[in-house]
Amino acid sequence: MGSQYPKVVLLGPTASGKTSVAIEIARSLPKVELVSVDAFAVYKGMDIGTAKPERSQLQDLAIHMIDLVEPSTDYSAGLFKREAENAISEIESRKNIPLLVGGSTMYLSSIIEGMVFPGTWPDIRKELEDELDKNGQLGLYKKLEDKDPEAAAKFEPTNGRRSVRALEVILGSGKKFSSYGPGFGEYLPNSFRQIGIFLEMEILDKRIEERVNAQIERGLVEEVSCLLGRSGALARAPKNAIGYFEIANYLRGELTLEAAIEEIIVRTKRFARRQLRWWRRDPRILWIDGSDLKEVCLTVRETILECSRLIQL
Structure with a gap:
């Protein structure tokens, strides 16, 4: 990142409530622009399974790095990093404040650590x-x-x-x-202020179960069916994404719907634990109890206002 202006990151495991907090912050602070850091939210048509906010929630808000490419396209971490850094630079050129929000650990770390990505073969x-x-x-x-x-x-x-x-x-x-680059695990000082949402695993597991069932009710099966019916096969990453892989197997008759839902829940819980293991090694993250999202909002808001004052100095 070229700019050394302080930047705020809101991270947390899947289903921790970070998207709701980010939207609340962006509504209360008009100079905040959201930057999604989600490996699958970049794909058009992958909405319910990636828990993208509904369009009505995003009305009049500036949000970057979602709905960039078709799911038949490979989209690498290196490309994501370049485009996210461009978005952040453009936000700062408008004298606005980027709020990075997401749970894709490697994508987020690549931006924070300034990792240099090698080529592809x-x-x-x-x-x-x-x-x-x-x-x-x-x-x-x-x-x-x-x-x-x-x-x-x-x-x-x-x-x-x-x-x-x-x-x-x-x-x-x-x-x-x-x-290549400083890599992961160095935890060097930088311009990012990281705030993490933490929940007891019992609470997080319950939220995951509720969210998966809500996604089914919202039409995840129909969404996957629509994606499979498009021309062009799904690229490897979207095809294997949590929720999409299992529902595709159900649609092919390889699983019952009940078994597919259970597999989604199990995979999502495992993913949440991997996220937490990755972040727990980083001493720079300020962890906030996610059982009170108002407190999380307050902490994020105060951090953004502090960064805004530093930018104006």
Whole structure:
């Protein structure tokens, strides 16, 4: 990031309430513009399953980095980083304040840490994706451990997408994935003020269950059916996104609806725990009890106002 103006980040596990807080803040502070940091909210038509705010909620609000590409398109973390940084720079050029909101850990960290993304090697990636399908996540993770133990130590063994990307870079560039940029786990001082929403797991699990059931009621099955009916196959990431993968299996007759819903809930709970494990290592995050969203709003608002005063100095 070129600008050293202070920036505010609101992060938290899925279903923690961060989107509601962000919308409330943007409504009360007209100079705030929202920057979504969600790996799947960039895809058009993936609305219910990604818990995008309804259009009526976003009326008259400035929000960036949603609905950018069709789900048949591959959209990399490196491209996301470049476009998000451009959006942040444009917001600051208007003398407004960007509020980054999201739960995609690697995407968020890439912006905060200023990570340099290496190139892409599609043929190598395709071979690794085939290997992932054949041998599973743990087999690919073991391969990453052998080639770059430092990178492997920072990834979840069950996150096949990250193992694929790291190995793609290693095999394509001839360099270790961990050698690019400051990487993750350095926690160096920067211009970002990070506020995290924390909930007891029992409460978070209940919220996840309620949200998944609400998504089904809002029409998640119909949304997935519509996406599958479009011309052009879904790209690998959207196809495997939580909720979309399970409902697609239901529509193909491979699962009952009840089993698909249960699988979505289980996967979402696991994802929330991975998010928290990633963030708990970062001492720069100020954690706020999410059981009282008014308190979270107050903390975020005060932090933004403080940053605004610093910008004007």
